[in-house]
Amino acid sequence: xxxxxxFSSYSAEEKWLNEQSNLGWKLVKKKLFYTFxxxxxxxxxxxxxxxxxxxxxxxxxxxxxxxxxxxIHVAGSRLSGEQYFISLLNxxxxxxxxxxxxxxxxxxxxxxxxxxxxxxxxLTYLVVAILYGYFDIRxxxxxxxxxxxxxxxxxxxxxxxxxxxxxxxxxxIFRILPVILIIGYIILMVTYLLWAFYSQNKERKFENEN
Amino acid sequence: MKRDKNLPxxxxxxxxxxxxxxxxxxxxxxxxxxxxxxGQVRMAAGTLxxxxxxxxxxxxxxxxxxxxxxxxxxxxxxxxxEILLMDMSRMEHMITVTKQALEAGGKEDExx
Numbered sequence: 001x002x003x004x005x006x007f008s009s010y011s012a013e014e015k016w017l018n019e020q021s022n023l024g025w026k027l028v029k030k031k032l033f034y035t036f037x038x039x040x041x042x043x044x045x046x047x048x049x050x051x052x053x054x055x056x057x058x059x060x061x062x063x064x065x066x067x068x069x070x071x072i073h074v075a076g077s078r079l080s081g082e083q084y085f086i087s088l089l090n091x092x093x094x095x096x097x098x099x100x101x102x103x104x105x106x107x108x109x110x111x112x113x114x115x116x117x118x119x120x121x122x123l124t125y126l127v128v129a130i131l132y133g134y135f136d137i138r139x140x141x142x143x144x145x146x147x148x149x150x151x152x153x154x155x156x157x158x159x160x161x162x163x164x165x166x167x168x169x170x171x172x173i174f175r176i177l178p179v180i181l182i183i184g185y186i187i188l189m190v191t192y193l194l195w196a197f198y199s200q201n202k203e204r205k206f207e208n209e210n
Numbered sequence: 211m212k213r214d215k216n217l218p219x220x221x222x223x224x225x226x227x228x229x230x231x232x233x234x235x236x237x238x239x240x241x242x243x244x245x246x247x248x249g250q251v252r253m254a255a256g257t258l259x260x261x262x263x264x265x266x267x268x269x270x271x272x273x274x275x276x277x278x279x280x281x282x283x284x285x286x287x288x289x290x291x292e293i294l295l296m297d298m299s300r301m302e303h304m305i306t307v308t309k310q311a312l313e314a315g316g317k318e319d320e321x322x
Contacts, residue, residue, distance in 0.1 A: 049256050061236070061282045062259060068237035068281075069255045097256035100222070106260060 001025060001036045009199040010048045010107060011206075017046035017084075027084055030075040044086040047071065047097040050107040052114060053078045071097060081111065101207060108200035115193035122186050135179055146171040216268065219297045225251055226261055226271075227286055227294045233274045235281040236262065265290070 007013040017027060026039035027046070053059040059078045066073060066085055076083035087095050098104040129135045139145035144153060148171075149163050219227070222243075229242040239262075240253050253261075262284065265271045270290030276283035286294070 047256070051259075057279075057282075060280050064281050065236035065259055066255045069240060071255055097254050099252060099254040099257045103257040103260045 001038075002033045003036065004033050009203050010050075011203060014046045014048055017048075018043070021046065021086075027074050027086075030080075030082065030084055044088075045095055047085045047087065048107075049083045049085065049097060050081050050111050051083060052081055052110075066097070070095075081114065105200060105204065108196040108203070111196040112193055112200075115189045115196065118189040119186055119193070122182055122189070126182055126186075135175065139175065140179065143171075143176065146175040214293065214296060216293060217297055218300060219293065221251060222253055222257070222261060223265070224294065224297060226258075226265065227290050230271055230284055230286040230290070233276075233283045233285045235276065235278065235283045237281075239284075 005016065007016065020027070020036060021039070021043045024039055025036035026041070026044075027034060028037050029035035051062065053062065056078065063073050070088045071085040072088060074084050074086050085097060096104075126135070130137050136145040147153075147164070147167050149167050152160070152163055152167070155163055225243040225246060226239060229239050229246065234242065236255075236258060240255075240258055243251050243253055262271070266273070266284075268289075269287055270293060271284045272287050274283050274285045
């Protein structure tokens with residue numbers, strides 16, 4: 001079963017995953033969609049951590065620490081950020097991967113830091129690429145700047161269409177697509193940043209009330 | 211004298227540093243802390259991982275050679291021992307002044 005869902009916080013996500021587990025669905029993959037398999041075992045407790053790892057060894061060490069203390073990694077990868085665990089201690093519903101509030105809150109801060117870094121890298125790349133003339137930024141407003149054939153737009157009739165269609169694939173793949181991808185990625189990172197900021201405040205407020 | 215900005219240490223940080231007088235990997239740190247604190251301090255995996263990362267950054271602990279390639283092993287550094295001792299004297303001082311206050315308070319009770 002595949003499902004798409006967005007959550008306002010990690011605790012809301014964990015709660016939903018626990019509910020799915022009670023219905024007999026076990027999470028096996030999380031990319032854009034949550035992938036579940038039918039599961040006959042007892043219901044389990046889910047926990048979501050956020051972390052990106054510099055190398056394989058650190059990631060392995062992290063997974064082993066969790067496994068040693070009773071948490072099986074079910075979804076996530078070295079660079080995915082969100083890491084999904086299920087607890088092997090089925091009888092204890094109060095079990096958590098965090099033993100204090102700060103470290104639980106720190107998930108959001110890390111996501112914010114990583115998003116800001118990502119935005120920084122992409123903007124730097126974009127600015128350098130524009131300065132070196134690799135992208136003509138005017139093409140965002142006027143796509144004709146993505147075409148480099150000299151005098152293309154002064155041509156007419158058959159001559160124009162021939163030159164235009166000849167260059168079109170190159171313009172799309174090498175000039176327009178990269179700009180769309182980079183800008184799309186920046187928008188995604190800004191969304192992540194705003195989400196983490198909003199969720200952190202929401203969860204902090206919730207915890208203070210309780 | 212200006213106090214180190216990392217003082218006072220939290221209870222968990224204090225116990226992590228104390229447990230690392232001998233080289234240990236993550237899960238062994240958790241077990242030793244639970245032991246040393248008579249089961250009072252039970253650290254969860256995510257919290258411990260973050261704390262280790264932070265202590266490495268502060269250079270209070272360092273990775274040491276590990277037979278087990280899949281689990282990193284850490285040990286306290288000189289800098290780590292220094293901060294631990296500073297925190298110990300801070301707590302000793304608190305205990306001393308507390309005892310003094312209790313004694314003085316006790317005497318006043320007698321007068322009444």
